[in-house]
Amino acid sequence: MKLLEPAVSTHRARPEGRLRRWSSRRGVALAAVAAWLATGVYIVGADQQAVVTRFGKVVEPRAMPGIHYSLPWPVDRVTKLKVRQLQRLIIGGEVGDAALGRSDPLASQFLTGDQNLIHMRVAVQYSVGVPADYLFRAQDTARLVGAAVEAELAHQVAARDVDAVLTTDKAAIQEQVRAAAQRLLDAYGIGVVLAGVNIESVAPPAEAADAFREVAGARADAARIVNEAEGYAGDVVPRARGQAHEMLEAAQAYKLRRINQAMGEAARFAEITREYDRAGAVHSHRLYVEAMEQILPKIRKLIVDKRGELDLTIIRKGAAAAPVER
């Protein structure tokens, strides 16, 4: 009995134990599989986009922000990209850098259409446009972007003369370079969007810088001379207009005065004439006497008898006496 029991019990216990072991193993295995599958969950951040590849082939070219599921490693692989982040490149260098020997002097030198040399420094900003292309199409995207922009820049600069590059055409160059380089990059299909091409500095070479400054000075001088002349014109012409106005007003006044005087005198004469016509000789005598009344009190008078001899000495006496008389 005692011999049998363990045998039986072992016989009976064995499948039970195995089952228990089996079930616990299965549980562990299931948990492991579940955990493995759970690693397929991934989160794409707000500023990100993701690309999913299955055994190297793109199955999800653009996963937008949010929570997503892919098959776990090693089947699927998720690559996240910060698509909004702008990346920056510098093309060329400062004149100062070249002078200090910090960079290759040729790096910043460009040839203009009129065969002048100028130094330029251009900043390029770009971001990811098509994530899958950006990730898989080029070995070194940044260098490719730099090369494309530089080629277009050289091209645009070679199509203009130095004055245009230095002054008026900066904005046009920036925009045209950006557009043309974008076309190039689109043709390469590397999924890049150029946000901006910015000419940070553009300057003539040190060897000719003073001559360029001299031109700026000359331009300022010319502007000053023209300004002065305009000032002169602005002074002379209004003054002349004023004088002209004055002359015209004076002439107008003269005309009116003459006419008014004439009309006044004519009216006066007309009045007198009317009286004269009525009274005739009497009136004329009266006019005469009145005039004498006005004239004679003011002057010295000598009355002589025409029948007597005229003694001219009285004139002298009269002259001596005159102040006393008055």
Next chain:
Amino acid sequence: MNDWKPYRRYLLAALAAVLLLGAWLTFYAVRETEFVLVTRFGKPVATVTEPGLHAKWFFERARYFDRRLRLYNPRPSEFLTRDKKNLLAECYAVWRIEDPKRFVETVGDPLAAEMRLHDIIWSALAASIGTHELEAIVAPAAAAVEVQDLLDQVTAFTDRQALERYGLRVIDVRIKRLNLPEQNKQSVYARMRAERERIARQYRAEGEEQALKIRAEADREREEILSAAYREAEKLKGEGDAEATRIYSQAYSRNPQLLKLLRTLESYKKIFADNTTAILSSDSELLKILVEGERAAR
């Protein structure tokens, strides 16, 4: 029957290992960035360009090639234009492996490929630039079309050659920098200075010209305004005088004797000033009565 039972788990493990190894040797993944060349004992048998999971015989080998675009950017080199002027051009080429089989048979590695590319590009560029004058390549406005065409031709030529010979695809050849050779620079700077001096003088002269014009115009305008005003003023004065004369004559013509009398008396008032001494005859009209008594008034 029961003999192999204790070894069953080992057998199973071994079988699993063999299967795993078989799977490992059979299946391979091709990524987006790659080509795979399947070789059988070194001999290429297939080119796989489609990314994803693929299978081959376990005795075959998969060789991976990067299919991404590469940038080849050699040092600047000098070219001679048709008018025998030196031009320093830095170009770049965008290329990738197109045909891995041809590539591995002819060049094998990217560095060697770039050397071959360099030879093709250099000769094509030299030939193209040699048929153009410097002014056609570096010139305002004209450059736009000429250089574009030139580079398109070079690209097409290079692409054809490279694909045929080495299994490489050349997507683009472009000049990324134009410059003048170092030994020419001093004369270029001298020319630039001379040009600037000329322009400075021109600016000054043009300023002077404009200023003189403005001044002369202002003077002319002043004369114009003043003379026109003078003309108008004289006309107005004349009108006044004429009108006054007309009024006078109209009024005076009614009685000329009276006018004579009045005007004469008026002028007496003006002629005789304080210091005048008048000798009056006693038989004058005014004094007759004074001398001869009231009889004279009759």
